[in-house]
Amino acid sequence: xxxxxxxxxxxxxxxxxxxxAEKGCRTCIDVCPLxxxxxxxxxGKAFMKYDECWYCMxxxxxxxxxxxxxxxxxxxx
Amino acid sequence: MTISDDIPVQDIDILIxxxxxxxxxxxxxxxxxxxxxxxxxxxxANVKRSGAISMGMxxxxxxxxxxxxxxxxxxxxxxxxxxxxxLQKGVKVYADRxxxxxxxxxxxxxxxxxxxxxxxxxxxxxxxxxxxxxMPEGHNIKKILYRxxxxxxxxxxxxxxxIRILKDNEGNACGCIALGTRDADVIVLRAKAVxxxxxxxxxxxxxxxxxxxxxYENPSNCGDGHSMAFxxxxxxxxxxxYQINPLLKDYNGPxxxxxxxxxxxxxxxxxxxxxxxxxxxxxxxxxxFYNELQGGKGPVFLKLDHLAEETIQEIEHVLHTNERPSxxxxxxxxxxxxxxxxxxxxxxxxxxCAGHSASGVWINEKGETTIPGLYGAGDMASIPHSxxxxxxxxxxxxxxxxxxxxxxxxxxxxxxxFITSERDRILxxxxxxDGIPPSQFEYKARRLVNDYLQPPKVTKKMDIGLQxxxxxxxxxxxxxxxxxxxLLRANEAQHIFDCAKMAAVASQYRQExxxxxxxxxxxxxxxxxxxxxxxxxxxxxxxxxxxxKKRPIDPYVVQxxxxxxxxxxxxxxxxxx
Ligand SMILES: Cc1cc2nc3c(=O)[nH]c(=O)nc-3n(C[C@H](O)[C@H](O)[C@H](O)COP(=O)(O)OP(=O)(O)OC[C@H]3O[C@@H](n4cnc5c(N)ncnc54)[C@H](O)[C@@H]3O)c2cc1C
Ligand code: SF4
Ligand code: SF4
Numbered sequence: 001x002x003x004x005x006x007x008x009x010x011x012x013x014x015x016x017x018x019x020x021a022e023k024g025c026r027t028c029i030d031v032c033p034l035x036x037x038x039x040x041x042x043x044g045k046a047f048m049k050y051d052e053c054w055y056c057m058x059x060x061x062x063x064x065x066x067x068x069x070x071x072x073x074x075x076x077x
Numbered sequence: 078m079t080i081s082d083d084i085p086v087q088d089i090d091i092l093i094x095x096x097x098x099x100x101x102x103x104x105x106x107x108x109x110x111x112x113x114x115x116x117x118x119x120x121x122a123n124v125k126r127s128g129a130i131s132m133g134m135x136x137x138x139x140x141x142x143x144x145x146x147x148x149x150x151x152x153x154x155x156x157x158x159x160x161x162x163x164l165q166k167g168v169k170v171y172a173d174r175x176x177x178x179x180x181x182x183x184x185x186x187x188x189x190x191x192x193x194x195x196x197x198x199x200x201x202x203x204x205x206x207x208x209x210x211x212m213p214e215g216h217n218i219k220k221i222l223y224r225x226x227x228x229x230x231x232x233x234x235x236x237x238x239x240i241r242i243l244k245d246n247e248g249n250a251c252g253c254i255a256l257g258t259r260d261a262d263v264i265v266l267r268a269k270a271v272x273x274x275x276x277x278x279x280x281x282x283x284x285x286x287x288x289x290x291x292x293y294e295n296p297s298n299c300g301d302g303h304s305m306a307f308x309x310x311x312x313x314x315x316x317x318x319y320q321i322n323p324l325l326k327d328y329n330g331p332x333x334x335x336x337x338x339x340x341x342x343x344x345x346x347x348x349x350x351x352x353x354x355x356x357x358x359x360x361x362x363x364x365x366f367y368n369e370l371q372g373g374k375g376p377v378f379l380k381l382d383h384l385a386e387e388t389i390q391e392i393e394h395v396l397h398t399n400e401r402p403s404x405x406x407x408x409x410x411x412x413x414x415x416x417x418x419x420x421x422x423x424x425x426x427x428x429x430c431a432g433h434s435a436s437g438v439w440i441n442e443k444g445e446t447t448i449p450g451l452y453g454a455g456d457m458a459s460i461p462h463s464x465x466x467x468x469x470x471x472x473x474x475x476x477x478x479x480x481x482x483x484x485x486x487x488x489x490x491x492x493x494x495f496i497t498s499e500r501d502r503i504l505x506x507x508x509x510x511d512g513i514p515p516s517q518f519e520y521k522a523r524r525l526v527n528d529y530l531q532p533p534k535v536t537k538k539m540d541i542g543l544q545x546x547x548x549x550x551x552x553x554x555x556x557x558x559x560x561x562x563x564l565l566r567a568n569e570a571q572h573i574f575d576c577a578k579m580a581a582v583a584s585q586y587r588q589e590x591x592x593x594x595x596x597x598x599x600x601x602x603x604x605x606x607x608x609x610x611x612x613x614x615x616x617x618x619x620x621x622x623x624x625x626k627k628r629p630i631d632p633y634v635v636q637x638x639x640x641x642x643x644x645x646x647x648x649x650x651x652x653x654x
Contacts, residue, residue: 001511001512001513001555001557002511003511003512003514003557030123030125031123031125031126032122032123032126033122033123033126033127033128033131033295033296033297034122034290034296034297035122035236035258035259035562035565036562049562050562052289052290052296052566053290054290054291054292054295054296054329055403056131056132056295056401056403057132057402057403058126058131058132061132061402062126070403070406071406072328072403072406072407072410073288073290073291075286075287075288075291076286076288076291076327076328076407077407077410077411
């Protein structure tokens with residue numbers, strides 16, 4: 001059963017200038033109830049890896065540097 | 078300790094699955110009862126921000142506060158709202174302990190709204206009594222619970238999904254098998270008692286937007302507990318009494334009753350007219366909502382544009398900062414302002430939830446399921462309309478009773494053959510090179526639920542739905558996951574699939590209509606108290622199939638008179654016709 005990948009516009013944006021993940025911060029990743037934020041191997045910063053978001057906002061509320069913005073998923077806008 | 082093939086085993090006295098609302102309270106109560114017991118709280122996400130109240134809560138929907146109502150009034154209200162099908166003893170125990178729980182939370186620092194005299198500022202939303210207590214500063218509740226967990230030295234294990242409950246050779250629950258959501262490691266937790274607090278089954282139906290995670294319930298609550306209960310042989314009840322909620326169109330925020338209602342907002346039709354007397358969420362209210370939505374005067378709207386500026390600001394403060402803080406962004410994106418026009422509403426996808434409805438794993442007034450040593454609390458258990466305070470009270474009841482249950486018990490012998498075969502089954506999607514992605518499997522199951530199992534319920538449609546779902550059983554051995562996260566989703570999808578089948582089986586069994594829209598069965602449009610004034614229990618047969626049976630209603634502890642019984646049947650505003 002072959003598979004294909006499809007791209008998806010994700011609702012959560014991390015401002016890489018502000019994100020301090022390289023200093024060990026994992027707050028947004030830790031608090032996300034759906035476990036959809038991970039570290040981007042290339043940039044070392046947090047990013048939304050899976051488009052499975054409840055737009056509940058702990059990631060944004062708890063980020064120490066205000067790097068996270070939660071938008072409404074495109075399908076709902 | 079590890080068992081064959083290096084599956085690690087941890088021993089604890091009391092295992093609590095789900096660290097949202099009921100779970101932390103159960104853990105604290107167990108520790109308060111027996112400080113020496115080892116208590117573990119297992120959570121699929123992170124207890125700091127998990128579950129329905131991850132960002133906080135707007136208020137208590139069902140507070141029984143002396144001077145405003147009595148436990149007897151409350152039992153009557155819920156009996157009537159639930160068309161008589163209730164374990165009254167269970168509701169009564171909640172009502173008796175409700176005020177003490179509010180005081181406990183208050184002493185922990187949870188802020189409830191008070192009036193000028195320092196009394197709780199109660200609001201009337203229900204049809205008969207006064208039970209709503211606002212919490213405009215309700216966003217710190219998870220922090221407060223977390224502090225308590227630390228103080229009582231509860232072991233917390235985050236990012237593990239419980240997948241199957243374990244049973245010993247005497248039939249007692251003795252732990253669970255769980256999957257690490259980051260590393261796909263399988264572990265065994267052996268316990269002397271298990272409390273399930275896994276929340277609602279909120280991912281059975283598909284929201285109108287088609288976005289899988291745009292559900293009313295926190296999507297981590299996908300029915301794992303319901304499926305685990307079924308597989309271990311516990312009875313579930315009232316599954317045909319779906320949860321369906323009135324929400325904003327395309328946004329999963331509750332719209333009206335509890336926050337805007339007491340401030341003068343209401344549900345209106347396209348003409349701006351009120352068509353229901355009482356916005357308290359019940360099946361009858363949802364039926365009127367559905368009729369208006371489908372009729373010529375639809376769709377339905379939340380009407381606030383008649384309110385004063387300061388009232389609207391108050392509403393915005395609560396609705397846009399507490400429970401669902403992304404709501405303001407949703408409105409901004411569409412240029413919607415409460416001051417200028419009514420906001421379109423719609424009905425949610427279906428789910429199982431005792432917090433809002435009455436569907437879940439059967440428990441009695443002690444929080445016991447039908448399996449010894451296995452308890453349930455909160456949205457996944459069966460005490461109807463219990464909401465957040467009910468989750469706290471039953472969490473506490475379960476914690477106390479489990480702490481007593483374990484006294485003098487020895488660790489059980491584990492069933493190795495079962496554990497290793499489950500381990501292989503759980504990990505199988507990761508071993509494949511290709512196959513069906515969990516998201517496609519899940520989408521299809523949930524789309525079938527919307528097409529065939531949503532009310533109005535029709536026998537022929539439910540037959541087709543069940544047949545099509547059963548055909549999907551052949552897809553399970555082809556589920557494919559590329560990483561630990563997709564494996565989590567693959568295992569969730571199988572539980573969602575179980576819940577979808579349970580929804581169909583329970584709905585077909587109850588051959589009458591009851592609870593307004595929740596069980597609006599077109600083939601049997603009338604309520605039939607002669608044959609169906611009973612609970613419907615769903616259970617696993619010896620062959621492993623789903624079957625149902627009737628369970629008589631226990632004698633009422635609070636009697637109702639005939640006039641009261643029909644109170645919720647007359648919700649339509651007369652003028653609206
Ligand atoms: C949007 C919204 C608004 C609400 N507003 C109000 C309100 O204003 N007032 C009110 O009184 N009530 C309200 N409620 C209802 C109330 O929040 C719930 O009834 C209550 O919080 C349920 O508590 P719970 O412990 O059963 O579930 P939750 O608090 O949701 O906790 C369930 C936990 O189980 C975890 N879990 C699930 N499966 C597994 C597994 N397999 N392994 C490990 N962990 C697992 C989940 O991650 C979650 O943390 C609202 C609910 C929602 C969704
Ligand atoms: S919480 Fe903020 S700073 Fe920390 S990893 Fe996430 S985005 Fe970066
Ligand atoms: S909004 Fe919620 S679900 Fe979405 S990434 Fe943030 S914490 Fe996770």
